[in-house]
Amino acid sequence: MIICSCQAISDKDIHAAIDWMRAADRRAIITPGKIYHALGKSPECGGCMKLFVASMRSNPKLEIPAELRGLRSRTQHKRTRHEGRQESY
Secondary structure (H helix, E strand, O other): OEEEOOOOEEHHHHHHHHHHHHHHOOOOOOOHHHHHHHOOOOOOOOOOHHHHHHHHHOOHHHOOOHHHOOHHHHHOOOOOOOOOOOOOO
16 A cells, blocks of 8 residues: 555555664664655655554564663653743743
């Protein structure tokens, strides 16, 4: 099934890229941008992103490696709601 019609990327292409990246580095964090890059393409309109991510998530090899899970909760001591920006404009 075609996922990205702008770049003619199918769900098989996405799964093949994930499998290739996982085989190359089992600890890699796989993102849509990395998949586009692995396929030698770049996103154009972004209209496919929800379907693209849904297709990624259906791949069993997409899982975050066990040794990298929970890093955010251990490194974040203080939560900020304003992402480091000033609260007022």
